[in-house]
Amino acid sequence: MKRFGTTLLVVLFSIAATNAAAAPNQQQPRPEIFTDLLQCRTITDNSERLACFDRQVGAIDAAAQRDEVVVLDKSELAKTRKTLFGFSFPKLPFLGGDEVDDRGEAKVDGVDQIEAVIASVRSLGYGKWQIGLDDGAVWATTEALTARDPKVGQKIELKRAAMGSFMGKVEGGRAVRMKRVS
Structure with a gap:
């Protein structure tokens, strides 16, 4: 079993309502189920403290x-942040939604670019492409790729650009504007 110190506990009771209304830089209150567990540490009698921990861990389970x-855990959270790259969503403190880059745009815990492998491609006509990534994300070019067509297995680099846009560069090609479609 992992130690509580190395595991991040994320509680999703009513995130949209609670976090969207929260003021920036204000620490979110801890969920009751978590504070109840922490209260067990204050009990001095060993058997009562153990019973409290057992009860609260059972409630969390x-x-x-x-x-x-x-x-x-931190590695799963990092994967989640990467898979959300390109989506707009409300500020979620456990995903680092309060951070902004040097242009003042929101970013998710330092994720301002990703690299992936192309898993699927589909022509949208007029030189535009829909590109599926190995992690399941789907992006579309919003301007034509003129040099060469993207191919399955090629690497693609996606970067955050100005005013909430994104630039994608398939290996060996020039960067073009892209948008996340799913």
Whole structure:
């Protein structure tokens, strides 16, 4: 079992309502299920403290089985951040949604570019392409690729650009504007 210190506990009770309304730089209150667990540490009697921990861990486990609580370690959180690259979403503190880059645009915990392998391609006509990545993300060019057509297995680099846009560069080609479609 991983130690609590190295595991991030993310509680998803009502994220949209709670986090969208929260003021910037204001620490979010901890969920009751988590604070109840922490309260067990204050009990001095060993048997009562153990009973409290058992009860609260059972409550967290039951909430996790009902998909009310999600536990992610740092590596899983980093993967989640990468898969969300290119989407707009409300500021979510556990994803680093309060951070901005040097242009003042929101970014997700330092993720301002990704590299991936092309898993699928589909011509949209007029030199534009829909490109599926190996992680399941789908992007589309918003301007024509003129040099050569993208191919499955090639690497693609996607970067955050000005005013919320993104630039994509298939290996050996020039960068073109792209948008995340799914």
